[in-house]
Amino acid sequence: MTAAITVCEISKTFTMHLRDGIQIPVVTGVNFVVKAGECAVLGGPSGAGKSSILKMLYGNYSTDQGQILLTHYGEQVDLSKAEPRKIIELRRDTIGYVSQFLRTVPRVSALDVAAEPLTQRGEDHEIARKKAADLFSQLNLPERLWDLPPATFSGGEQQRVNIARGFITDHPVLLLDEPTASLDAKNRAVVVDLITQKKAAGVALLGIFHDEDVRTKVADRIIDVTSFAGAKAA
Amino acid sequence: MNNQPLLSVNEVSKFYGARIGCRDVSFDLYPGEVLAVVGESGSGKTTLLNCISTRLEPTSGSVMYRMRDETKRDLYQMSEAERRFLMRTDWGFVHQNPADGLRMAVSAGANVGERLMAVGDRHYGNIRETAIDWLGRVEINEDRVDDQPRAFSGGMRQRLQIARNLVTGPRLMFMDEPTGGLDVSVQARLLDLIRGLVRDLGLAAIVVTHDLAVARLLSHRMIVMKDGHVIESGLTDRVLDDPHEPYTQLLVSSILQV
Numbered sequence: 194m195t196a197a198i199t200v201c202e203i204s205k206t207f208t209m210h211l212r213d214g215i216q217i218p219v220v221t222g223v224n225f226v227v228k229a230g231e232c233a234v235l236g237g238p239s240g241a242g243k244s245s246i247l248k249m250l251y252g253n254y255s256t257d258q259g260q261i262l263l264t265h266y267g268e269q270v271d272l273s274k275a276e277p278r279k280i281i282e283l284r285r286d287t288i289g290y291v292s293q294f295l296r297t298v299p300r301v302s303a304l305d306v307a308a309e310p311l312t313q314r315g316e317d318h319e320i321a322r323k324k325a326a327d328l329f330s331q332l333n334l335p336e337r338l339w340d341l342p343p344a345t346f347s348g349g350e351q352q353r354v355n356i357a358r359g360f361i362t363d364h365p366v367l368l369l370d371e372p373t374a375s376l377d378a379k380n381r382a383v384v385v386d387l388i389t390q391k392k393a394a395g396v397a398l399l400g401i402f403h404d405e406d407v408r409t410k411v412a413d414r415i416i417d418v419t420s421f422a423g424a425k426a427a
Numbered sequence: 428m429n430n431q432p433l434l435s436v437n438e439v440s441k442f443y444g445a446r447i448g449c450r451d452v453s454f455d456l457y458p459g460e461v462l463a464v465v466g467e468s469g470s471g472k473t474t475l476l477n478c479i480s481t482r483l484e485p486t487s488g489s490v491m492y493r494m495r496d497e498t499k500r501d502l503y504q505m506s507e508a509e510r511r512f513l514m515r516t517d518w519g520f521v522h523q524n525p526a527d528g529l530r531m532a533v534s535a536g537a538n539v540g541e542r543l544m545a546v547g548d549r550h551y552g553n554i555r556e557t558a559i560d561w562l563g564r565v566e567i568n569e570d571r572v573d574d575q576p577r578a579f580s581g582g583m584r585q586r587l588q589i590a591r592n593l594v595t596g597p598r599l600m601f602m603d604e605p606t607g608g609l610d611v612s613v614q615a616r617l618l619d620l621i622r623g624l625v626r627d628l629g630l631a632a633i634v635v636t637h638d639l640a641v642a643r644l645l646s647h648r649m650i651v652m653k654d655g656h657v658i659e660s661g662l663t664d665r666v667l668d669d670p671h672e673p674y675t676q677l678l679v680s681s682i683l684q685v
Contacts, residue, residue, distance in 0.1 A: 210673030211680060252662060254669040277648045277662040278457060298622070298644060299615035 195264070197366050197397030198227040198250065203259030203273065205245055219245045220421040223259065229365065232388060232398040232411045237418035243401045244293075246418065247368050249273070250399065251290045252280040263287060263366060285313055289367040291359030293374060295351040297344040303329070304339045307357040314362070321361070328357035332383055348375040360387050367391060369400030373407050385410045431493060433458050433599060433631050439478050439488035441471075447655035448474035452488075454650065454660070458598065461625055461632045463646035463663065465639060465678070471655035472635045473603055479633065480520060480601045481510045495598075515545045519592030523604035525584035529576045529591065535562060536572040538591050546595050561590040565620060582613035586620065593624065600625070600632040606641055618644055639682055643667055651675050 204221040208214055220242040227233045235243040248254040250261055256273035263270050265287045272283060284290070289310070298306070307328065308321035329339055332353040338346060343354045352375045359367065369388075373381045381404065388411045391398060402408040408415075432455035441448035449471035456462055464472045477483035479490055481502050490502045495517065502510060514520070522528040529538050539558040540548075548554055559569050565586035576584050585605065592600065605621065606614040622645055625632055636642055642649050643663060650660040651672070659672045670676045 207669075208671070210676050248668065253664040255661075255665060255671070277665075278460070280662055281647055296643075298619065300619040 195229050196226045196262075197229045197264060198225075198399060199260070199262040200225050200246075200250070201260040201262065203246075203249060203256050203261060205242075205249060205254065205257050220418070223418075223421045225416050227366075227397045227399050229397050230392050230395045231413045232392055232400065233414045233416055234408055234412040235399065235401050235418050236408075236415040241418040242421065243418050244370060246421075247290075247370050247399070247401065251288060251368055252284070285310075287364055287366055289359050289362055289364035291355055291367070291369045291372045293352075293370045293372075295343060295355045297342060297351075299342060299344065301342055302340045303334070303343045303346070303354045306343060306354055307361060310358060310362045324361055325357055328361060329353070331387070332357060332380060349377065349380070352376060353380065356384060356387070360391070363394070363396075365396055367396050367398045369398060369402075371401050371403060373402065373404050381407055430457075432456060432491075433493050434479070435491040435499075436479055437489045437491070439475070439485045439490065441474050441478050441483065442486045447471070449478065449652070449655045452650075452657055454657075456599075456631050456633065458631050459629045460648065461630075461634060461646045463642035463649040464633060464635045464652060465637060465642050465649055466652035467637060467678075470652040472637075472652055474655070475652070476601055476603055476633060476635050480518065481514065482520075492599075515542065516595045517597050517599065519589075519595075519597040519600040521585075521588055521592055521600065521602040521605050523607045525576065525581070525588045528588045529584060531577045532575060534573045534575055535567065535579070535587055538576060538587060539594050542591055542595050557594060558590075561594050562587070564593075564624070565590040566616075580613075582609050582617060585609065585617055589621065589624070593628070596628075598631060600630050602632060602634045604636055605634065606636075606638070614641075621645060639667060639678065651678070 200223055203223045205219040207217040207219060209217060223246060235246060237243055245254055249256045252272055259273060261272040263272055263283065265283055270279065270283065272280065304322050304325050307325035311321035311324060312318055326339065334350060334353045338350060343351050356372050373384050376384065385407055388398060434456040436452060436454050439452045440450045452475055464475060466472050478485040484503065491499050492502055493499050520528065536555060536558040539561050540554040543554050543557060559572055562569065562572060567583060567586055576587055579587060606617050609617065618641065634645055646663045648661065649663045649666050650657045651666065653674045659666060659670065659675045666675065667679055670679045
């Protein structure tokens, strides 16, 4: 198995300029590898920096030091130093992300929200919508909602739209930020199945799961984030 | 080919006497890329947009544009006639106030058709047909084609302005607060429309806005301006989720949550 994600000595500190420039160390010296076909889980209490690590890996947080190496079209790319255009390209073709909350766009239907990562890659609109519909059925999202914009959906319904959006592509790397937080047991089981399928397809997954049952079922390995605590340096 | 910038802005500065309009601004814009320029009133956003779009000559610096024949030209070394032709065909400019970008006393169809005639189309039937097609794409009913834009609501006027700009198949759009002054529901519809058109047509765009939500929705990349300087730039969601400069942190923390 090859390393799909290699995180090497990354660290991150927030400087809060509106609070007299106080420094909030988040993590230091983060090192881990996630292999293709494996699901690694970031473990540790709230505030340990799990989400920050995921956001650095997706590029919406900057990385102060270290490297985040990903294989993109057969080449090693250091995402922590990549130009915005490169990050957009990585997101389109290499790294998928299921965020905790859905950022809705007015007037865009749930089906189109979920289909978008495929259409962005040039997939035919109808085929992409068909795939989104398949995922919605699997996730038991009521069909009457499919053509509505998700802004008014419940938390669990929005989360399922988000999951479909994240799982619809065949990105080799998938980041999951508590994808099951607002789901009931039946739909949690569906997500566990989807993750298992991704692993079988050789996708490298890195996630945060507070639900112990889900975590036990999907995790091949727990990465203890408390060992990277930024505060101990201060 | 898409690895070559469409537009390269190099150290553009504009001074109004001793006052700084904008100073030493440089960036590249690639095909299909949407760049948001944000900052509060008076930060130099519109000055910069005007300097890049040849509406205002910069005091120093250069703006290079990749023409359709792949040659790179310095916009300020071109003749006035060449620049005008570029503006009428390869570029679009969407003004905050639609009255600045439309001819209010001629019909909606003529507003769209005029740009087509500027590129040499002379067949009345074709022009009208294309105009109606474009009105439809910006969600204006065919039966309004003969009405003057002064009979239109603010949101419709803005959509008409967009149709007028897009009809010639431009590669680059400049937008100055395109949703400013519209109610939120009208804004949402317009944003969704712009987002779809930009994506489907593969347009590059520079959008000036003071609204960070508009920047988040439309742009890939953003630059933050203050007192005429670019103080922070990067991937849009990174600048908004992890702002580094004190002023950007202030802007982001000032967004009202609904």
